[in-house]
Amino acid sequence: MRSNLWSFVLVLIFVVSLLVVAIPDIRLLKPGEGDFVREGFRMGLDLQGGTRLVLEADLSQIGDESPDNAMKGAMRVIQDRVNAYGVSEAVIQRKGDKELIVELPGVKNLDEAVNLIGQTAQMEFKEPKRDDSGKIIENEKREVAEWIPAKGILDGKEVALTGSFLKRTNQVVLDPNTNAPVVRFEWDKDGGQLFEQITGRLIGLPLGIFLDGRLVSDPTVNGVIKESGIITGLTLNEARLLAIQLNAGSLPVPLKVVRPKSIGPSLGKDSLQKSLTAGELGFILVLLFMVAYYRFSGVVAGLSLLYYGLLVLAIFKLFPVTLTLAGIAGFIVSLGMAVDANVLVFERMKEELRKGRTLRAAVDRGFSRAWAAVRDSNVTTFIACIILYWFGSRADEPAIMGFAITLFIGVAVSMFSAMVVTRSLLRLVLTTPLRRRASWFKV
Amino acid sequence: MNLVRKKLVYFYFILSGLVILIGIGSLVAPSGLKLGIEFSSGSTLSLDFTENVTQDELRQELSTLGYEAVIRNLEGEAYIITLPVITIEEKKQLEEALTQRLGELEELDFDTISPAISKDIGRQASIAILVASVGILLYVAWAFRRLPSPFKWGSCAIVALVHDVLIVLGTFSILGRLFNIQIDALFVTAALAIVGYSVNNTVVVFDRLRENLLLEGSHNLAQTFNRSIVETLGRCLNTSLTTIFALLALLFFGGITTHNFILALTIGVTVGTFSSIFIAPSLLLTWERGLK
Numbered sequence: 001m002r003s004n005l006w007s008f009v010l011v012l013i014f015v016v017s018l019l020v021v022a023i024p025d026i027r028l029l030k031p032g033e034g035d036f037v038r039e040g041f042r043m044g045l046d047l048q049g050g051t052r053l054v055l056e057a058d059l060s061q062i063g064d065e066s067p068d069n070a071m072k073g074a075m076r077v078i079q080d081r082v083n084a085y086g087v088s089e090a091v092i093q094r095k096g097d098k099e100l101i102v103e104l105p106g107v108k109n110l111d112e113a114v115n116l117i118g119q120t121a122q123m124e125f126k127e128p129k130r131d132d133s134g135k136i137i138e139n140e141k142r143e144v145a146e147w148i149p150a151k152g153i154l155d156g157k158e159v160a161l162t163g164s165f166l167k168r169t170n171q172v173v174l175d176p177n178t179n180a181p182v183v184r185f186e187w188d189k190d191g192g193q194l195f196e197q198i199t200g201r202l203i204g205l206p207l208g209i210f211l212d213g214r215l216v217s218d219p220t221v222n223g224v225i226k227e228s229g230i231i232t233g234l235t236l237n238e239a240r241l242l243a244i245q246l247n248a249g250s251l252p253v254p255l256k257v258v259r260p261k262s263i264g265p266s267l268g269k270d271s272l273q274k275s276l277t278a279g280e281l282g283f284i285l286v287l288l289f290m291v292a293y294y295r296f297s298g299v300v301a302g303l304s305l306l307y308y309g310l311l312v313l314a315i316f317k318l319f320p321v322t323l324t325l326a327g328i329a330g331f332i333v334s335l336g337m338a339v340d341a342n343v344l345v346f347e348r349m350k351e352e353l354r355k356g357r358t359l360r361a362a363v364d365r366g367f368s369r370a371w372a373a374v375r376d377s378n379v380t381t382f383i384a385c386i387i388l389y390w391f392g393s394r395a396d397e398p399a400i401m402g403f404a405i406t407l408f409i410g411v412a413v414s415m416f417s418a419m420v421v422t423r424s425l426l427r428l429v430l431t432t433p434l435r436r437r438a439s440w441f442k443v
Numbered sequence: 444m445n446l447v448r449k450k451l452v453y454f455y456f457i458l459s460g461l462v463i464l465i466g467i468g469s470l471v472a473p474s475g476l477k478l479g480i481e482f483s484s485g486s487t488l489s490l491d492f493t494e495n496v497t498q499d500e501l502r503q504e505l506s507t508l509g510y511e512a513v514i515r516n517l518e519g520e521a522y523i524i525t526l527p528v529i530t531i532e533e534k535k536q537l538e539e540a541l542t543q544r545l546g547e548l549e550e551l552d553f554d555t556i557s558p559a560i561s562k563d564i565g566r567q568a569s570i571a572i573l574v575a576s577v578g579i580l581l582y583v584a585w586a587f588r589r590l591p592s593p594f595k596w597g598s599c600a601i602v603a604l605v606h607d608v609l610i611v612l613g614t615f616s617i618l619g620r621l622f623n624i625q626i627d628a629l630f631v632t633a634a635l636a637i638v639g640y641s642v643n644n645t646v647v648v649f650d651r652l653r654e655n656l657l658l659e660g661s662h663n664l665a666q667t668f669n670r671s672i673v674e675t676l677g678r679c680l681n682t683s684l685t686t687i688f689a690l691l692a693l694l695f696f697g698g699i700t701t702h703n704f705i706l707a708l709t710i711g712v713t714v715g716t717f718s719s720i721f722i723a724p725s726l727l728l729t730w731e732r733g734l735k
Contacts, residue, residue: 046700054560110553111531260531261554267489271698282692286685293681325701326629329693333708336689337640340682347678373650376586377643383578384639388632391571395481395564399701400632407636 008428011421015307040317044324044398047272049265050105051113054396055255057098062253067097073252078102078117080248085116095396100255110262112237118257119212121245123163125150125198126208136205147208152194161198163246165191170246172239175232181239182230185246192226200224211242271325279332283309286336294346300425301342308338308417315409327402334410340377341418345370360430367423374415381411447668452725459606459722466613469620477513477619479627480554484561486529489551491521496545498522504544508537515623517699521551525625528555568631575635579604579642586646590653595730600645603723607641607715608634614710624703633707641715644679645723651675652724668728672720683716
């Protein structure tokens, strides 16, 4: 009898610590008052709202660099840009050989997200092509016919001036004369040398500033400049993005957005509240059913179900599992399935009691003989979950992965809670005078 | 109570047969399944209007703007619009135009899937279904390895599974016609989960059947079958009922985004329970009798 008490005490201690981990704030239990994010649950994009981009890299022009390095470089650049943009908890993942998935919680403007991340941000400085007499060759519209890379001599070698010579100190300032937003940049040592040579050569001529092959502005050079300069002709938002991009550096490979997706915050919030309400209702229904059908054993099963819920929540939090709507649905469905193991055991117990065994013997035999059935009946769900998780990750559907993972955890924990917790509780009950009331167990 | 009386067995077969036939009828008729953008490529745009906007008004405005769209009501004034692939720029223009004509709107979500990606998702789904099918065949072969004729028993279990999937597919085909409900990646998920859930119910019933056949011999087949079903009824019904309770709570009180997914699961678990208890053993009994 003593060991029963001890195992119960152990379970109790475990429950209390779970409670502390899973629900430090009791308000969580009341829909509408708790804040799951603040409580440390990792929420999927469909619950928080935000932007999700799948980008495909064009690896055809990386030369000698390994594709792996190029992709890692691209991820670093994106991380820098996202940080500078002010997104907390962005997720940047690789998918396959040449795809990246970027999730930006809270970012509503899809357009801006695409610009921020998708732009290579390769800045080039170019000069107009001139004829032998030094005159600019113009097209019919009297524009510069052709821009050629502006080069200078560095350590005896001819080098083109690009954004890679910029210091990471670019910032948006307002032009004191026009009040228009401009990006102010500074050259590093090499860049300064090149810029000095180039501006010295181009006095009175335009200097073309190109971003990803597009002419952003072409100011006329008024004098030799060495350290810094400004880029004009941008809107405030464009200027802000450009400064972020120049500071983060250009992407080592061009990226193309292949699947843009944006999720508004209201839909997820609404669905989360409703799902939680549904979960509580489902829990109560399952509980009522168990008590109505299995009487006192049902109460014990209900307690272990409560314990099951806590343990699953604690695992979600510690792992952490990213919660999505489909994942929460998986959790709630697994709640219904969780009693499966209890049902198997109780049905066995019933049979044993009918054979005329004592309650105590029926409990022990019920558990030991139901184990094979419990194990077998969950195998297929486990297999299905593994296949689904694989499918979800290949098809790039976080919802499917979420469902598979929560269902898997739910079913695994339910086996544990039924076989260990329910048994420990029932055994404890059997040390009390209740054991003489076999009818309470209505079996 | 004899659950496998001839009359009842015919009733199970006719009931299931009818439901499946209607479903197949809807499936083979033109545009039997409305595929979601995951499989057919395109863009979905969910909009919530402040003012009263009916589905017809929205369709009218969209066609004036040159869009052939499939529209489904989410709830209230919120609609999910399925379009051919549009760019972010086109989406912005469309929203501006709709705001001008129908009043203020809030974008709930937007997703675009190019033909290349949808083809890839389709391929992954096929692989998943294939792997799952092979896995189930292996599981059934393993679970029934000690049975007198694994092939016969296994076939009945597989027929019961196909029965479940056909009914869910047929129902969604009809729902697609009525409410523009689409077959998306989550539907495939639901189908696979249903199969995983349903197969072990059948295995439980058959397992008990095997035990009882070993004990009693096969001189009174119907009685042994009936006893086995009755003995496992409690377990099968109870676990299914609790799962269905949880599902119903989600269906009626849960969020709209997972509604169709939950609907597929609810139908699948219900039908799967029915087939495990009534169809699979009845089939096996009929087969055993017919061959004797």
